[in-house]
Amino acid sequence: MNVEEFREFGKASVDYIADYIENIRKKRVLPSVEPGYLKNEIPETAPPSGEQWRNVLSDVDRVILPGLTHWHSPHFHAYFPTANSFPGVVGELFLSGLGCVSTDWQSNPACVELEVRxxxxxxxxxxxxxxxxxxxxxxxxxxxxxxxxxxxxVGVLSAKQKTVEMVLKEHPHLTDVDVKAKLVTYSSKESNSSVEKASLLASVPMRLLPTDAECRLRGNVLQEAIDKDKTKGLIPCCVVASLGTTGTCGFDDLEEIGRICRKENIWLHVDAAYAGAALVCPEYRYLLKGIEYVDSFNFNPHKWFLTNSDCSAMWFKNTKDAEAAFKVKATIPEEPLFEPQIENWQIPTTRRFRALKLWFVMRLYGVEGIQRHIRQQVSLAKYLEQLVRADEKFELLVSRLGVVGFRIKGRDYLTQMLLNKITERKNLYLMPYYFQNKLMVRFVVCSRLTEKEDIDFAWNEIKCITNEMQTNIINNRKLINVKKEKINANILTKVATSTFSPDLNEKLKVGLFL
Amino acid sequence: MNVEEFREFGKASVDYIADYIENIRKKRVLPSVEPGYLKNEIPETAPPSGEQWRNVLSDVDRVILPGLTHWHSPHFHAYFPTANSFPGVVGELFLSGLGCVSTDWQSNPACVELEVRxxxxxxxxxxxxxxxxxxxxxxxxxxxxxxxxxxxxVGVLSAKQKTVEMVLKEHPHLTDVDVKAKLVTYSSKESNSSVEKASLLASVPMRLLPTDAECRLRGNVLQEAIDKDKTKGLIPCCVVASLGTTGTCGFDDLEEIGRICRKENIWLHVDAAYAGAALVCPEYRYLLKGIEYVDSFNFNPHKWFLTNSDCSAMWFKNTKDAEAAFKVKATIPEEPLFEPQIENWQIPTTRRFRALKLWFVMRLYGVEGIQRHIRQQVSLAKYLEQLVRADEKFELLVSRLGVVGFRIKGRDYLTQMLLNKITERKNLYLMPYYFQNKLMVRFVVCSRLTEKEDIDFAWNEIKCITNEMQTNIINNRKLINVKKEKINANILTKVATSTFSPDLNEKLKVGLFL
Structure with a gap:
């Protein structure tokens, strides 16, 4: 492909993307393909010779689009938002086109310095x-x-390294291996499954502690667990607190947890992957109470902050702790040309120029633009909350930031049935969640394109299905009375549950029995 | 930014990138900025209101370009190639513009199925x-x-998990902690620093074994190390072999190593990050001798395979081993809608639609196009090899695939001085490396834009500097004789060494003493 073809293909692709976004509301959010569909559409081997870009573009349309779940459809309300904005897309195009990566400062001053700023x-x-x-x-x-x-x-590994060094200093007769075998970490049952996975990868056991009624990890529960472990001779090493849990956007009590961490000399990492973006609005800063105790803090601009994936922001109170864990030991400390040496606080050796897209987003939206986005999304969630509250068939369980949890009053199978019907119809993408032993519909305002009319559309869909279901159930009951048949529980199993905690999956299994 | 502005901004950016690539040969490969330059060019806080995209674009030109090391300049010969191709860039634009990520199949059938294919x-x-x-x-x-x-x-963690399970099965009286404390892994001193880092992160000690004269890890050395560790009661768990080491593109003896791994029941991971791409040409397939012993194999399409970063390809002989290490344990095994469940073989929870850019690259180049690219780059390296061989001032140490290592005959300070002068002049970007106790210039054909004229340009620059240096040295000697002054060794310390092994850094420090 020569440069002129690139200009043509690139611009045609910009138009394709613009058209896609402009028309996304018209598409059903979930695709209709069957598992394995793509095998029949794409040959088994790469072509021997290069093809024309127009063929590739038309295959995107023919093969990819029909199999795509439209994460930016205004009717996508599953998981959490995945950022997609025009400045973010152009930022990604730019960083990819310049194609410059970096290791240390000398390898690419602009990459390193822009990221720092x-x-x-x-x-x-x-x-x-x-x-x-x-x-x-x-x-x-x-x-x-x-x-x-x-x-x-990265947080857990830094905590591990710091704790090992600290304990060895106090107890020089111990070995590295002795200490590592005694480490233990904590988080809540409501934390994202990636938190448990991090402990698994870091080879440190993790206690997933129960939360209060608001899905918050509280100080007393943590303290009890720590005391119990210390009695066994174990060494508490890290707590991962969530600001905005995956299921219900719960906020752990950072201040209670933080005080304990400081007293016990335990690393405190905060996972604010989704909700962190809300802090751009001063009215949510109260959620930061206790932040002074935090050793490492993470939120994902690629979730709710309009910056296309990948872009996960992480701060350390003391970056030397991360360096100790990540810098390959034998390197001779040289006087660096530039500080901070951010390349020492990460797993990979090189880094893409991701700062460029963050720069584009923050400049083209401005602080006010991003605040407006957050407030708009929260107000849409509040609007849905009102609709739920106003309908006596439904009960509201959760409404925090962009997350709304509700259910049909009565037994769980009604809500389960509703979720299944929604997924079958493919007009909305929603997730189930168990909260306070009740199955709920977990509805998140995800796409930046979602507007009031989309909430109305969703609520209308939900209400229609519910009404229809209730009519059917009444008819079915009559049928059962006549034919002695049962509703088959198997048809209710098709709700996607993959990103939720194993605990939820367990409960969902239970929940399926009518 | 509305959709019309996106069309304008996107297309202007495509043109900017096209112009950048078209004119890249004219730019000096290394920037002239001083550390901290960007602080004065960019305000301390984000703008309160959104700006116009034209201002942002002009700031890319004003602030970013001057501080950029041009990784795609045909005169960039440092590190390894970082892929940048027109199909790759448009692929990245597309995947970013569609903005669809995936977890399991249901979350995005097209993403998952295209990656599998x-x-x-x-x-x-x-x-x-x-x-x-x-x-x-x-x-x-x-x-x-x-x-x-x-x-x-991922390879080391899979190996660790598999070994622990295996040992616990044989010795049920042991605990998980007992076994983990005894694990040990192996690689060579020539392997990339990320290999040692992986062992650090996975909490498994790694023996960095010596190589033969060709930078290859050999079977006898490995066997000896294993035997020694077993005598100590340790449990060998993983070998990371390199196909194409970072310094000299050395190839570990996969067959010798593989036989030992099979006999000893040790996981064999292959790091072919750079050189793996050469396998697209059948004439290099002999390098795969011993591949039947390999448990996991990795190469980076984002290095030499024209697919923009990030894209690192990894295969497993048995993916169940990876699943055992990465799938959060408590998840109830459900009948999946689609297999394989690739989302269980990785660290993050979600995945970008990276398969799209790989598809674009393979289709728009075709197999032959990629073969042509590899062969062209190797032939340029061979051409440089000939130039070096033909000049009696220089000695050739290495020539493998796109990597050429040479030095000025005589003591190391001459080559060190040459490297420093090259870096000062900023027309070429080269790296130092120590090989067989000699400092060499490590020259890699990196950019896909490099042509014969660029090799001539580079060689001319190298020869001119060398000639000038030799004249100066003769004059300096006269000066020293007159003024009893010494050449200051400090001026020789500015060669970038960051991505190389600590071992190299040590040697470089030593090498600086004249």
Whole structure:
């Protein structure tokens, strides 16, 4: 492909994407393909000779689009938002087109320095403490990681290394292996499955502690678990607190947890992957109460902050702790040309120029633009909350930021049936969640394109299905009375549950029995 | 930014990138900025209101370009190639614009199924064994990871999990902790620093073994190390072999190593991050001798395979081993809608639609186009080899695939001085490396834009500097004789060494003493 073809193909692709976004509301959010559909559409081997770009573009339309779940459809309300904005897309195009990566400063001054500055812009926008800034006097700083999973892993590994060093200093007769075998970490049952995975990868057992009625991990529960472990001779090493849990957007009590962590000398990592973006609005800063106790803090601009994936922001109170865990030991400390050396706070060796898209997003939206986006999405969730409250068939369980949880009053199978029907019809994409032993519909305002009319559309769909279901159930009951037949529970199993906690999956299994 | 502005901004960016690539040969490969330059160019906080895209674009030109190391300049010969191709860039634009990620099949059928098929296309193109294919009957399969560092970590963690399970089965009286404390892994001193980092992160000690004169890890050295560790009661768990080491593109003896791994029941991971791409040409397939012993194999299409970063390809002989290490345990096994469940073979929870850019690259280049690219780059390296051989001032140390190592005959300070002058002049970007106790210039054909005239340009620059240096040295000697002054060794310390092994850094420090 020569440069002229690139200009043509690139511009045609820009138009394709623009058209796709402009018309996305008209598409059903879920695709209709059967598992394995693509095998018949794409040959078994790569073509021997290069093809024309127009063929490839038309195959995107023919093969990919029909199999796509439209994450940016205004009717996508599953998982959490995955950012997609025009400035983010062009930022990604740019960083890809320039194609410049970096290791240390010398390998690419612009890449390293822009990232250092953008992480400070971001920290200031969120109202994070001064000590997290790269430009601060102290050892704190921020860096872009690949994903929240990776950030949590980096946090847990830093905590592990720090604890081992600390214990060995106090007890020089112990070995590294002795100490590692005794480490233990904590999080809540409501934390994302990637948190448990991080402990698994870091080879440190994790206690998944129960939460209160608001899905919050509380100090007393944590303290009890720590005491119990210390009695057994174990060494508490890290707590992963969630600001905005995956299921219900619950907020752990950072202040209670933080005080305990400080007293017990335990690393505190915060996973604010989704909800962190809300801190751009001062009215949500109260959620940061206790932030002074936090050792590492993560939120994903690629979730709710309009910056296309991948872009996960992570700050450390003391970056030397991360360096100790990540810098290959034998390297001779040389006087660096530039500080901070952010390349030492991550798993990979090189880094893409992700700061560029963050820069594009923050400049083209401005602080006010991003605040407007967050407030708009929260107001849509509030609007749905009102609709739910106003309908006596439904009960509202959760409404926090963009997350709304509700259910049909009565036994769980009604809500389960509703979810199945929604998924079958493919007009909305929603998830189930168990909260306070009740199955609920978990509805998240995800797409930046969602507007009031889309909430009306969703609510109308939900109400229609519910009405129809109830009519059918009445008819079915009559039928059962006549024919002694039962409703088959198997038809209710098709709700996607993959990103939720194993605990939820267990409960869902139970929930399926009518 | 509305959709019309996106069309304008997107197309202007396509043109900017096209112009950038068209004119890249005219730019000096290394920037002239001083550390901290960007602070003065970009404000301390994000703008309150959104700006116009034209301002942002002009700031890319004003602030970013001057601080950029041009990784795609035809005069960039440092590190390894970082892929950048027109199909790759448009692929990245597309996947970013559609903005669809995936977890399991249901969350995005097209994402998952295209990745499954593309990994098979790729495996077939490289001539990898049938058992690595997703479409094969057995438990093998391939998946796209973020980076080679991550792939190695995934390999080591899978090995660890498998070994622990195996040992516990044989010795049920042991605990998980007992076994983990005894594990040990192996690689060579020449392997990439990310390999050692992986062992650090996975909490398994790694022996970095010496290589033979060709930078190859050999069977006898490995066997000796294993025997020694077993005598100590340790449990060998994983070997990371390199096909194409970072320094000199050395190839570990896969067959010798593989036989030992099979005999000892040790996981064999192959890091072929750079050189793996060469396998697309049948004439390099002999390098795969011993591949039947390999448990996990990684190469980076984002290095030499024209697919923009990030795209790291990884295959497993038995994906169940990876699943055991990565799937959060408590999840209830449900009948999946689609297999393979590639989402269980990675660290993050969600995955970008990276398969799309791989599809674009393989279709728009075709097998022949990629073969042509590899062969062209190797032939340029061979051309440089000839130039070096033909000049009696220089000695050739290495020439493998796109990597050429040479030095000025005589003591190391001459080559060190040459490297420093090259870096000062900024017309070429080269790296130092120590090989057989000699400092060499490590020259890699990196950019796909490099042509014969660029090799001539580079060689001319190298020769001119060398001639000038020699004249200066003769003059300096006269000066020293007159003024009793010494050449200051400090001016020689500015060669970038960051991505090389600590071992190298140590040697470089030593090498600086004249």
């Amino acid at each position: 953008m992480m400070d812009w971001l920290a200031k926008m969120l109202g994070l403490p001064e000590h997290f800034l790269n430009e601060s006097e102290g050892p704190g700083g921020g860096v872009i990681q690949n994903a929240a999973s990776e950030s949590t892993l | 593309m990994m098979d296309w790729l495996a077939k193109m490289l001539g990898l064994p049938e058992h690595f294919l997703n479409e094969s009957e057995g438990p093998g399969g391939g998946v796209i990871q973020n980076a080679a560092s991550e792939s190695t970590l």
